[in-house]
Amino acid sequence: MTPTVLTANAVYTMDPLAPTATAVAISAGRVVAVGSRREVLARAGADARIVHLDGVLLPGFIDAHHHFCLAAFDRRAVDLHVPSGSSIADLQARVALHRERAPGTGWLRLQGYDPLKLAERRAPTAAELDEVCSDRPLLVAAYSFHEGVLNTAGLAAMGWHAASPDPPHGVLCRRRGHLTGEVLEAAFFLAEAASRGSLLADSADAWLAEAHAHGRALLALGIVRVGDAAVPPAFDPLYDRAAAAGMLPVTVHRMPVGERSFLQPRGAGGRATGDGPAAAPTGPAKLFLDGADRCAVCLSGAQLAGMAGATLRRAATGGGLAALRAGMRLGRIRLAGTRFTIGEPFWEPEALRHAIRVAAGNGQQIAIHALGNWAVQRACDALDQVSELSERPGRPRLEHAMLLTPGLEKRIAASGAVAVVQPYFLHEIGDEVLGRGLPRGLSMNPLASLSRAGVTLAGSSDYPVAGCDVLRAIRSAVTRETSSGARLHSGEAISVADAFAAYTSGGAKALGVDHEAGTIAEGKIADLVLLSADPFITEPARLPDIAVLATWREGVMVHVAQ
Known part of the structure; x- marks a missing residue:
């Protein structure tokens, strides 16, 4: 097959060993050369087709935690x-x-x-x-x-x-x-x-059509691959049908959960991670360790008092009964020794270790939903104690890792887990977090602390919980702005480069496919996105103004902006 050489105003490979280039050669769906125009043309040969792109080329975006099947449903x-x-x-x-x-x-x-x-x-x-x-x-x-x-x-x-x-x-x-x-x-x-x-039972064909339409919408945002973060068994035959019929415009890694409840893990007999069609392989096994608004948090008396004071101040300054209702939505508060707990982990330590062993025995990568600091601590304890994970495909994942106390980021790093984070939550719910009075010493989405500790960040949306526009999410990660324009823990901002890495190479690591995706490198799948401006020199607040001009899947241009 005759290679195609793409040249662009700039190429950011997201490969730290060779971060920039000016040309990329693709053939049979793979990158066959990347580097300077001269180097790539020499590798591609005299018959290569040359296409100049008026824009900035990057690896296609990866949304590592996205509820694709439910969004389509x-x-x-x-x-x-x-x-x-x-x-x-x-x-x-x-x-x-x-x-x-x-x-x-x-x-x-x-x-x-x-x-x-x-x-x-x-x-x-x-x-x-x-x-x-x-x-x-x-x-x-x-x-x-x-x-x-x-x-x-x-x-x-x-x-x-x-x-x-x-x-x-x-x-x-x-x-x-x-x-x-x-x-x-x-x-x-x-x-x-x-x-x-x-x-x-009566909407299988409709789901296939909506899955195709949703995938097309993701391509328009530059997203080429997602981790579907909760897939009950009934969706497996639908994914198989969609893959066979070519109706999945993006690659979907389906993360299995139980049929009767997302809180039930898939037992023995489930597919191993990576099994299944290339368009919809099995992803990590999902275990829910805590909830969402009522996640498992552990606080000191002073921290709890600070939260209560914030609620009372909000009620007294115009919030009234509605503010008190909001403050009471956190869940039951219990005294545990010298600290207070809100919410609860859904798994006791030994049961969690057993569930991880069962999944590992099935050849499954592990993804643990742990939002609050208590749940994250318990997840890290379990991962430290289950050695079987070192022999399984892919690194363990912590979904959200959103409310952390100092030191937990080092525990996550020591466990080897990828933190699958959602920066756009800062925009979507940041003002409510500020209004509740986030306790001193508890950070929301501490991206910089996680990164400094050596934790790999994988960007995601949790769509439809929050929006899935990657450029808007990157703006949130860099500016830490809420929807009102306030800044939440501005010291936890990360650079534009680190944020883009989370949505490319980091996402690939979270899905266990970094050997073939996530960067523009020789031998990897040619999933690419073309942007209208250089995001690395754009004012962070203006990042959402950058347009996605085109998206490639396996070397084929599958989306062009109108």
Whole structure:
């Protein structure tokens, strides 16, 4: 096959041994030469086709934690990511619109509201959902996808009533002895699985179409590869069909979880990491160690007092009862020795070690959801004690590692884990974190500390929890700006170069494919993105203004900006 030589205004390879170039030769989907124009032309031969690109060439972006199958599944639903300050009435209007657009009698589901961004500073109730949808089971999922609300028909479909016990690691919220409709963590995941199972039986073809459309949308953002961070077994045949039919525009690494609940790991018999079609290989086994808004955090008395003081000040300065409600959403507070815990890890230490061994025995890379400092500590303890991981494909991953105390970054580095981080959370929820009063000594997304400790950072979005525009995420990592323009822990900012590395070489390491992806280097897959301006000399605040001009998958241009 005749090579094609791409020249550009600049080429950033993201390979620290040869970080810049001016030309790249590709053939049969692979990079065959990279370097100066003269060097590459000499390697490519006289018959090579030469194409000059008016832009800046980089490796294609990798989103290492992205809920692809669920994004496609819910893509036709009305979006509940309402603007901050919206009311429950605004939320009801969107639910009513979806109810009108979705004829039938079965389950309805929507996702995206943030209770702390609503004017009432709380979730809606079942009774409020009944006002706009009373004749069908309905689940509205919060933005985090760790909690939501059922209407009365949804509670009935789940068989839940006032006397029903809370499921382990979950909560059926009650007020005055009656269910409010709000369901948290394990209870939410049970409802999510029930609604998904009911709808999936009749929507396989629709999912294939939406998966293709979602993949095309990712290519327009320069994203060529994602780690699907929670894939129940029912999606496996759909991924196989999509891969066989060429309907996956991006490579999707499917990270297996249980069918009935994301909190249940896949047991024996699951595919090993890397097995399956090239377009949709099996990814790391996923273990959830804590929740989201109610993640497992350990605090000193002084830290807890600081948080309580911030809540009271917010209530006294105009926040009122809504501010108090928000402050109480953290979960149950317990005294443990001389410290206080909020939330809880979902796995006891020995059970966690056993789950890791089972996954390792299946040939699976390990990914542990650990958001709070208590959960991260327990994850590191388990990884330190399970030697089998050293023989398994890929490095262990810590998903989120978001709220850390000093010293934990060194524990993560010692464990060898990749930290799969979401910088755009600083923009999406940073103001709420500041409003709650983040305790002194607890950092949100401490990217610089992690990097200094030697931890590999892998960039991701957690989409649809937050937006998946990589350039916006990189701006957040570099500026640490919230949506209001405030700066959250500005000392934890990283450089533009380090941020781009997280979304290229770091993502490849998190998915165990750094031998063939993540940098522009000879022999690697020719997944590339062309930007309209040089991001390394652009003012960080202006990074989102840079356009993605084109995207290549395996040497083929698959997206061109209109």
